[in-house]
Amino acid sequence: MSVRICNIQKTYNSKRVLDIENYHFKENYIYVIRGKNGEGKSTLLNIIAGIEKPDYGEVLYDFKTDCLRYDISMMLQKPYLFNTTVYENIIMGLKYRKINKNEIDKRLKRYCSYFKMGELMNKNAKKLSGGESQRVALLRSAILESKLMLLDEPTSSMDYENTLMAEKLILDMKNKGSTIIMVTHDMSQAKRIGDKIILLEDGRINYD
Numbered sequence: 001m002s003v004r005i006c007n008i009q010k011t012y013n014s015k016r017v018l019d020i021e022n023y024h025f026k027e028n029y030i031y032v033i034r035g036k037n038g039e040g041k042s043t044l045l046n047i048i049a050g051i052e053k054p055d056y057g058e059v060l061y062d063f064k065t066d067c068l069r070y071d072i073s074m075m076l077q078k079p080y081l082f083n084t085t086v087y088e089n090i091i092m093g094l095k096y097r098k099i100n101k102n103e104i105d106k107r108l109k110r111y112c113s114y115f116k117m118g119e120l121m122n123k124n125a126k127k128l129s130g131g132e133s134q135r136v137a138l139l140r141s142a143i144l145e146s147k148l149m150l151l152d153e154p155t156s157s158m159d160y161e162n163t164l165m166a167e168k169l170i171l172d173m174k175n176k177g178s179t180i181i182m183v184t185h186d187m188s189q190a191k192r193i194g195d196k197i198i199l200l201e202d203g204r205i206n207y208d
């Protein structure tokens with residue numbers, strides 16, 4: 001799915017956080033957004049996800065103002081996990097979408113194989129470490145196989161080995177057809193997996 005930003009403005013407490021005239025995120029690319037703290041990266045992802053509304057302007061999905069909620073999955077910077085097992089957290093979205101048990105099992109097997117999940121699956125998701133929580137949140141997002149994946153610093157708490165596996169997963173999602181827009185502060189990661197690296201600065205999108 002492609003995403004076009006059209007004249008988006010967003011102000012918080014009289015501070016202009018975003019002021020983007022026009023930007024087109026092409027279908028089936030990995031976009032990496034970088035920028036200093038507080039430059040509006042999460043705000044931009046939240047607006048694309050429809051979690052927040054811009055003060056002005058609009059977002060087009062495949063050139064339309066609307067899209068199916070199911071076409072977008074979002075991994076928040078601070079993932080919210082539910083007070084139940086890791087297993088339930090990962091498959092929750094699929095159950096909600098009424099995906100049948102066979103397909104759920106197939107996807108679980110496929111996606112959980114990226115990480116060493118074994119002993120984690122029955123643990124309460126509220127009791128996980130930061131890196132473990134990010135693994136669960138990334139799997140919960142990937143398993144939906146959405147057309148658009150929005151990932152806000154998905155590996156910021158992961159160790160190097162898990163980070164590389166997460167990157168492999170993200171690349172595979174692209175190869176399956178998803179468009180990925182992710183935020184990272186890790187320049188090496190941006191170079192490893194980004195098709196396009198963009199810099200958010202003074203509310204505007206620039207290229208690195």
Ligand SMILES: Nc1ncnc2c1ncn2[C@@H]1O[C@H](COP(=O)(O)OP(=O)(O)OP(=O)(O)O)[C@@H](O)[C@H]1O
Binds near residue numbers: 037039041044
């Ligand atoms: N709901 C809100 N109410 C008021 N101010 C907000 C709100 N959300 C974000 N802001 C402010 O908007 C600015 C941009 O925040 P945002 O979280 O988008 O930045 P960021 O680039 O993702 O930062 P970081 O790299 O630290 O995660 C910050 O100054 C933040 O304090």
